[in-house]
Amino acid sequence: MTKLTLMTSGLALCAATMAMANDDLMTQMDNPAQWAIQTGDYANQRYSELDQINAENVGDLQVAWSFSTGVLRGHEGSPLVIGDMMYVHTPFPNTVYALDLKEEGKIVWRYEPKQDPDVIPVMCCDTVNRGVAYADGKIFLHQADTKVVALDAMTGEVKWEVMNGDASKGETNTATVMPVKDKIIVGISGGEFGVRGHVTAYNMETGEQEWRAWSMGPDEDILVDPENTTHLGEPVGENSGTNTWEGDQWMIGGGTTWGWYSYDPEADLIYYGTGNPSTWNPAQRPGDNRWSMTVMARDPDDGMAKWFYQMTPHDEWDYDGVNEMILTDQEMDGEVRKLLTHFDRNGLGYTMDRITGELLVAEKYDPAVNWTTGVDMDPESENYGRPAVVAEYSTEQNGEDVNSTGICPAALGSKDQQPAAYSPKTELFYVPTNHVCMDYEPFRVSYTAGQPYVGATLAMYPAPDSHGGMGNFIAWDNINGEIKWSLPEQFSVWSGALATAGDIVFYGTLEGYLKAVSAETGEELYRFKTPSGIIGNVMTYEQGGKQYIGILSGVGGWAGIGLAAGLTNPNDGLGAVGGYSALSDYTALGGQLTVFTLPD
Amino acid sequence: MTKLTLMTSGLALCAATMAMANDDLMTQMDNPAQWAIQTGDYANQRYSELDQINAENVGDLQVAWSFSTGVLRGHEGSPLVIGDMMYVHTPFPNTVYALDLKEEGKIVWRYEPKQDPDVIPVMCCDTVNRGVAYADGKIFLHQADTKVVALDAMTGEVKWEVMNGDASKGETNTATVMPVKDKIIVGISGGEFGVRGHVTAYNMETGEQEWRAWSMGPDEDILVDPENTTHLGEPVGENSGTNTWEGDQWMIGGGTTWGWYSYDPEADLIYYGTGNPSTWNPAQRPGDNRWSMTVMARDPDDGMAKWFYQMTPHDEWDYDGVNEMILTDQEMDGEVRKLLTHFDRNGLGYTMDRITGELLVAEKYDPAVNWTTGVDMDPESENYGRPAVVAEYSTEQNGEDVNSTGICPAALGSKDQQPAAYSPKTELFYVPTNHVCMDYEPFRVSYTAGQPYVGATLAMYPAPDSHGGMGNFIAWDNINGEIKWSLPEQFSVWSGALATAGDIVFYGTLEGYLKAVSAETGEELYRFKTPSGIIGNVMTYEQGGKQYIGILSGVGGWAGIGLAAGLTNPNDGLGAVGGYSALSDYTALGGQLTVFTLPD
Ligand SMILES: O=C(O)c1cc(C(=O)O)c2c(n1)C(=O)C(=O)c1cc(C(=O)O)[nH]c1-2
Numbered sequence A, B: 001m002t003k004l005t006l007m008t009s010g011l012a013l014c015a016a017t018m019a020m021a022n023d024d025l026m027t028q029m030d031n032p033a034q035w036a037i038q039t040g041d042y043a044n045q046r047y048s049e050l051d052q053i054n055a056e057n058v059g060d061l062q063v064a065w066s067f068s069t070g071v072l073r074g075h076e077g078s079p080l081v082i083g084d085m086m087y088v089h090t091p092f093p094n095t096v097y098a099l100d101l102k103e104e105g106k107i108v109w110r111y112e113p114k115q116d117p118d119v120i121p122v123m124c125c126d127t128v129n130r131g132v133a134y135a136d137g138k139i140f141l142h143q144a145d146t147k148v149v150a151l152d153a154m155t156g157e158v159k160w161e162v163m164n165g166d167a168s169k170g171e172t173n174t175a176t177v178m179p180v181k182d183k184i185i186v187g188i189s190g191g192e193f194g195v196r197g198h199v200t201a202y203n204m205e206t207g208e209q210e211w212r213a214w215s216m217g218p219d220e221d222i223l224v225d226p227e228n229t230t231h232l233g234e235p236v237g238e239n240s241g242t243n244t245w246e247g248d249q250w251m252i253g254g255g256t257t258w259g260w261y262s263y264d265p266e267a268d269l270i271y272y273g274t275g276n277p278s279t280w281n282p283a284q285r286p287g288d289n290r291w292s293m294t295v296m297a298r299d300p301d302d303g304m305a306k307w308f309y310q311m312t313p314h315d316e317w318d319y320d321g322v323n324e325m326i327l328t329d330q331e332m333d334g335e336v337r338k339l340l341t342h343f344d345r346n347g348l349g350y351t352m353d354r355i356t357g358e359l360l361v362a363e364k365y366d367p368a369v370n371w372t373t374g375v376d377m378d379p380e381s382e383n384y385g386r387p388a389v390v391a392e393y394s395t396e397q398n399g400e401d402v403n404s405t406g407i408c409p410a411a412l413g414s415k416d417q418q419p420a421a422y423s424p425k426t427e428l429f430y431v432p433t434n435h436v437c438m439d440y441e442p443f444r445v446s447y448t449a450g451q452p453y454v455g456a457t458l459a460m461y462p463a464p465d466s467h468g469g470m471g472n473f474i475a476w477d478n479i480n481g482e483i484k485w486s487l488p489e490q491f492s493v494w495s496g497a498l499a500t501a502g503d504i505v506f507y508g509t510l511e512g513y514l515k516a517v518s519a520e521t522g523e524e525l526y527r528f529k530t531p532s533g534i535i536g537n538v539m540t541y542e543q544g545g546k547q548y549i550g551i552l553s554g555v556g557g558w559a560g561i562g563l564a565a566g567l568t569n570p571n572d573g574l575g576a577v578g579g580y581s582a583l584s585d586y587t588a589l590g591g592q593l594t595v596f597t598l599p600d
C-alpha cells in the first residue's frame, strides 16, 4: 500500500510537470515579442501579431545589426527569441549560439558539438539543420549525426543527450525538434539511403525514449489501431504497413520524417508527413508502399495514430510528403472547421479536416503540374483520394532505364521544405514555390547499408512555356483551392515565409534578397541584398519596444547543393546541379544573420 | 642596320606602353569615385575627396547591400572599385570576384585558384591576404603559395602566372601587389621560418622577373651602391648586408617584406619596410642584423637602393619594420618638405625626409611603450638614429631561457599591418593601434627548411595601469610627434582607417563594429555591428551619384588567430591566443563585405 501510494503521487507529480512545461511553452509562443518555436506557433502559421513594421513603412526598413555564424553552406530554419536571448544554430557542425539582444548580439554562450564529418556524405541535400527548439528552460538540438541534446538555455550546459539513429546506416537529421507537453518529438532523414522512417518521443526532462512510430512495418511498429486508425474515414485494417509492400522491402522502405511538425493542443494531436519510399526506382517496390507519402495524425502521449492520408501512393517521382501541415480554424460552407492545409511536393494543395482526416480540397498550386490530372474526390469511388497519374509522366509505366521527360514538378516538388505562412487577416496562405520540371530515368539498384539507394538519374530545368524562372511566390486560397496572386522568381523560393499583422509578407530568395510584399496584392514594398542566398525562414520579434525582422543567409539546401558542395556535373546533387547552376552568378557561400528594423 | 632600327622601335613601343600603364593607373587613382589601389593612392594616405557622407549626416548611414565571400577566417585588405566593377578577394584559397555595381553585386566572374592546403600551416599569422591590385586592364593577385597571377579585369582570364617563392621552404604571401610603371612589385612572407626576405619586380605585361632585391646578403643581392646608397646620410659601405651578421646566419636572416608599399612618382622611388631578423632568439644572431627592420627607398626601374634606415638594430622583440610609409608634403619649420611618416611596430612614430632619408621625428605614439627611452636624434652622436634599449626589457641582455616580463609593446607592436590614414585637411594621421604588452622568453632553436624557426615563448595582455583595453584609435601630429586625441578600444584596432573630405574617419573593430568619428575631435558619430570581427581596411567609392563605404568583415589575423585557427592554449599563435581570448564573446568567423550609404 505504501508503495502504491508513492507511485501514484509520483505519477501525479509527473503529470503536473508535464502540464507546466507545455503551458509555459504555449505562453512563450503566445507572446508576439518572442519567436519561441521554429514554426512561429504549434499551428505552423508563421504569423506574427506585431505591426510596428507595416505596409506603409516597410520601405524604410534598415539593417540593425548582423552576425556571422562562423559556418558556411545552407542555413535553414531561423533564430529563436526567448526574452532578451536569441538562439542561433548552424548547419553541420551544428554550433548553437545564445546572443544577448540587449548588447547587440554579444555571445552569452556557444555550444560546439564534436561530430564525425563522415555524416556529411550521408546527408542527401546539404548539411542543413532547421533549427533548435525551446521548452522548459532548455534548448533542444537534433544534430546531423542524430544526437539529440538538451542544453540549459541560460548557460548552454548539456542536460542530457541521446542518439536517435545510426549515421553509419545513412540515418541523419536535418529537422527541428517539436516540444509537446513533457516530450520532445523528433524525426529522421535518410530516404535516399533506404532508411525506414520513424518519429520518436523523448522525455523532455530525462531524454528517455517514450515511444517510436515507424512509417511502415508491423502494426506494433507503426502504432496503429487497425480498427480505429482511419484512412479517409475507413479503418486501415491489419498489417497496413506491410501489405502494400513486396516481401521485406518495407524494412528499407524510406518514409523518413525530416519535415515540419504541428500540434493541435485542443485535439491533442500531432501532425506530420512521411517521405518517399525507397528506392526512387518504382519498379523495385510494387504496391502502394504505405505509409510513405502520408499525412499522419497521432496522439503525442503514446504515438498512436488517429488517421493517415497517403497523398502519393507508389511514388514514382520522389514527391516526399513531409511539407508542413498548417492548422487553421476557418469558415467553409458556412461552418467553422478545424482545417489542415498542406502544400505537397506533388504540386497539390490539400485542405483537410484535421480532426477526422477528411479530404476537402486537392488542387494544383502551380499550373505547371502535369503528372496528374487531379485527385478523385468522390468518396464512393474506389479511387477516392488517389491522384490520377498521366501515363506519359509515369516513370513506372515508362519503365526502368527509360528517360521520362518533361515531368512537372521536378523531384524537389512544387514546394519542398520551405514553409508557407498564413495570415488570419487575409485568410490566405503565402507559399514559396518551385517552378521546375525534370527528366527522370529509373534504374535498378541494390541495397547496402549506409550507401546511396537512389536508383534514378535526374535533370532539372525551369518549367517550360512559362516566365523562364524556377519559382513563384504565391498567395493561395485554401477554401477554393485557387491561386490569388503569383510573383515570378528567377530561382525557386527556398526560404520560409512570414506573414504579419502589418499586412505584409516576407520571404527570401536564392540570390540573397529579403523581400517584403503586400499581403493583399503581392506588390513588392522592400528588398535588400543580404550576404548570401537565403534558404532560411523569416522571423520577427520585439525588443525594447522595437520590432525586428531576422533572416539567416547561407545558400545551399537541395536547390543550392551545387554551390554548397562544389558540384558542377549537371546530374549531380540528385539532378539539382544543372538547373540551379546560374545561382553562382549571384551569390557565394555564407552563414549570416541579418536583423532589420525601422529607423528611430 | 635594319635590325637595329626594328629593335629601337620595339623599345620605343615598350617605353610607351610603360608610361601609359603608369599614367592610366595614376588617372584611375586620382578619380575619387574609384578605389583603384589597396592603399587609396601611391602615397598610402587612404584619404578620399568624397564628401557626400560627412560629419553632419554620417549618423544616418545605412547598409546598402552585402556580399558573403564564401570563405571564412581573417579578411584583410579591401575591395577595389574600377568603373562599375568591384573586385573582392578572400583569404586562402584567395578567390577573386568581379562584381557588377550596377546590379547590386551580381558576379561577373570569379577566379578560384587551386592551391595546396599545405601552405596554411606555414602562414604565421592566419591565412590572410591584403588584396588584389589593378593596372593596365589586369587584376594582379599574389596568392598564399606565392603564385603571382595576372587576370583580365573584364573576364577573369589568366594572362600569365609566375611562382615568386617556394612554400615548402616556408615562403608564403599575404601582401598586396604594387603596380609601378611597367612592373608590379611583390614581397614575401616567412620571417618565422627563416626565410630571407626580398622584393621582386615582374614585368606587368609578361610576368618576367625584372629584378629582385634581397633584404640581406651580398651587395649584388641587396642592390646597393656602397658609395651612393645611404643610411642616415652616410654611405652604407661595402658588404653592409652581411657584415653585421655572424657567419652565414644572413642566409636564413628574415627581413621579409610582407607589409605595404608606397611610391613617389616625382622622386621615382618606392618605399617599404623589412621584417624581423630570424630567429626571435636574439642570442643566436649577434650584430645589427642589417637590413632587417629597415625602411628602404629604391628605384623601381632597377631596384637600386637610394637610402635605408634601420629602426630596430638587432631586434629582440619581433618588431617587424614592415608597416606602411605614408607620403605627404607638409610644412615643417616654415618649409614644405617631402615627408614619409611611419608608425613602427616598435611603438615609435617616425617622420623622415623621403628624398634624403633624413630622420626628423621619432616619438612614441603609445605612452605605454617602455622597451626604449627614445631615439638618439643627434647627428653627431655615434648612436645617431638608434633607440636606447631599457635593460630590464632587453630579451638579449636578460638572456636565453629567461622570461622578460612586462615589455611594451608586445611582439605585434603598437601597430601591426593595420594601416593608418592621413587627412590633408587636418594634417593628422589616424592610427589604429595596439595597447598590448608581453612576456618574452627566448630559447635556442635550430633551422630546418619549412619548419618554424621562432625560438621564443610569448604571452600577451592589455597594457597594465591603463584603461584595460588592448587598443586605441589615435590622431597623430607627425610634425610635433604628438598624440592629438586617443579613443580607448577593448581590443586592438586591427582594421585600416579611412579619412575623407567629409571630415570623418572610419575604422573597424575586432568585435565587428564599423565606426565613424570626427576627424577633428574623435567624437563617435556612427557605429554598426557587421557580421564578424573587422581586420579589413575601410574604403569608399561613388556609384550612380552616391557615395558608398565598404568594409570586409572576417575576424582573424595575428590578433584573431585563436578564433581563426581554433586555438585555445594561451601561448599558441605566437602568444596571441591568450590576450585576445575574450574576442570569442563578441564574434565568430566570417567573410562578408558590407556596403553602406545614406538613405535616398
Ligand atoms: O528522404 C529523406 O530522408 C530526405 C531528407 C532530406 C533532408 O534531411 O534534408 C531531404 C529530402 N529527403 C528530400 O527529398 C528533399 O527534397 C530535401 C530538400 C532538402 C533541403 O533541406 O533543401 N532536404 C531534403
Ligand SMILES: O=C(O)c1cc(C(=O)O)c2c(n1)C(=O)C(=O)c1cc(C(=O)O)[nH]c1-2
Residues within 6 Å of the ligand: B076, B124, B125, B126, B128, B173, B174, B175, B188, B189, B190, B191, B192, B256, B257, B258, B275, B276, B318, B320, B411, B412, B416, B417, B556, B557, B558, B559
Ligand atoms: O615575418 C614574417 O614573414 C611575417 C609575415 C606575416 C604575414 O605574412 O602575415 C606577419 C608577420 N610576420 C608578423 O610579424 C605579424 O605581426 C603579422 C600580423 C599579421 C596579420 O596579418 O595579422 N601578419 C603578420
